[in-house]
Amino acid sequence: MARKSDDSPERISDAEHAIMEALWDHDGAASAQEIYDTVGTARDWSLATVKTLLSRLVTKQAIATQPDGRRFLYSPVIARADYVGGESRRLVDKLFGGRAASLVAHLAESEALSVDDLTEIEALLKELKQ
Amino acid sequence: MARKSDDSPERISDAEHAIMEALWDHDGAASAQEIYDTVGTARDWSLATVKTLLSRLVTKQAIATQPDGRRFLYSPVIARADYVGGESRRLVDKLFGGRAASLVAHLAESEALSVDDLTEIEALLKELKQ
DNA sequence: GCTTCATGTTTACAAACGTAATCGTTTCAC
DNA sequence: GTGAAACGATTACGTTTGTAAACATGAAGC
Numbered sequence: 647m648a649r650k651s652d653d654s655p656e657r658i659s660d661a662e663h664a665i666m667e668a669l670w671d672h673d674g675a676a677s678a679q680e681i682y683d684t685v686g687t688a689r690d691w692s693l694a695t696v697k698t699l700l701s702r703l704v705t706k707q708a709i710a711t712q713p714d715g716r717r718f719l720y721s722p723v724i725a726r727a728d729y730v731g732g733e734s735r736r737l738v739d740k741l742f743g744g745r746a747a748s749l750v751a752h753l754a755e756s757e758a759l760s761v762d763d764l765t766e767i768e769a770l771l772k773e774l775k776q
Numbered sequence: 777m778a779r780k781s782d783d784s785p786e787r788i789s790d791a792e793h794a795i796m797e798a799l800w801d802h803d804g805a806a807s808a809q810e811i812y813d814t815v816g817t818a819r820d821w822s823l824a825t826v827k828t829l830l831s832r833l834v835t836k837q838a839i840a841t842q843p844d845g846r847r848f849l850y851s852p853v854i855a856r857a858d859y860v861g862g863e864s865r866r867l868v869d870k871l872f873g874g875r876a877a878s879l880v881a882h883l884a885e886s887e888a889l890s891v892d893d894l895t896e897i898e899a900l901l902k903e904l905k906q
Numbered sequence: 907g908c909t910t911c912a913t914g915t916t917t918a919c920a921a922a923c924g925t926a927a928t929c930g931t932t933t934c935a936c
Numbered sequence: 937g938t939g940a941a942a943c944g945a946t947t948a949c950g951t952t953t954g955t956a957a958a959c960a961t962g963a964a965g966c
Binding site for chain 3: 807808809823827830831846847848
């Protein structure tokens with residue numbers, strides 16, 4: 647049976663990402679209006695803009711729609727953890743030759759990590775290795 | 777005395793970033809041809825494309841030119857460490873609410889880090905904290 | 907001196923993005 | 937049943953990006 651072109655996980659733009667965050671945040675499917683009420687007003691976008699972004703996300707298959715009366719409810723298709731993982735990997739590949747440890751080293755050296763952070767991470771690592 | 781618009785550190789695109797990497801890699805200033813010889817051929821870009829990207833980077837003030845006979849030599853204005861730091865911060869802000877430790881936690885939990893990585897990071901942290 | 911090659915500059919053009927206005931249709935309040 | 941409101945769909949339009957071709961100019965060989 648032939649694979650049906652569901653390949654490349656289309657890239658999500660910054661503006662689109664803001665919409666995704668709202669959807670991930672929202673418990674269950676949300677209407678365009680609801681999304682507008684949170685992200686739209688916060689970022690000072692018009693309702694029309696929010697709708698455009700939702701459409702593009704549907705096209706990119708990042709979110710799905712389910713009819714609700716004469717409107718749609720939107721919900722994320724991809725999990726936030728997956729998205730975050732993908733983006734993190736992209737960065738690591740692009741800037742650190744794929745070595746995540748290099749990223750951590752950089753964050754630490756550039757004092758992007760506080761002493762508290764370091765302690766927290768140490769504890770985390772210990773737990774993960776145990 | 778009025779500040780003279782050297783503000784926002786213009787965003788560098790993916791293609792432009794490849795050029796930057798070549799420049800950072802290159803010891804000292806490089807000519808367009810030299811950049812083409814490395815990145816261009818590797819990414820299968822025409823010399824014209826490389827020149828366009830170099831021009832855009834000059835406009836964005838990410839690189840500087842110095843005349844060398846009837847041509848230019850290009851060199852990075854921004855240090856790689858700064859760029860890397862900025863991009864890393866952007867990601868952390870966008871996806872982890874600004875908490876770098878969360879990024880590390882995510883990498884660890886999503887097994888983006890091998891046991892060796894974990895060990896390496898642990899050693900690194902110990903050193904940084906001491 | 908004329909041709910050719912190297913090099914920067916200008917122009918091109920499609921796709922993606924940010925940001926929306928307009929259109930067509932349905933529904934709800936009168 | 938008529939007009940306004942709510943929605944999704946379509947169209948719009950400027951900017952950025954990827955990818956380059958065309959152009960202008962100066963140097964170098966013959």
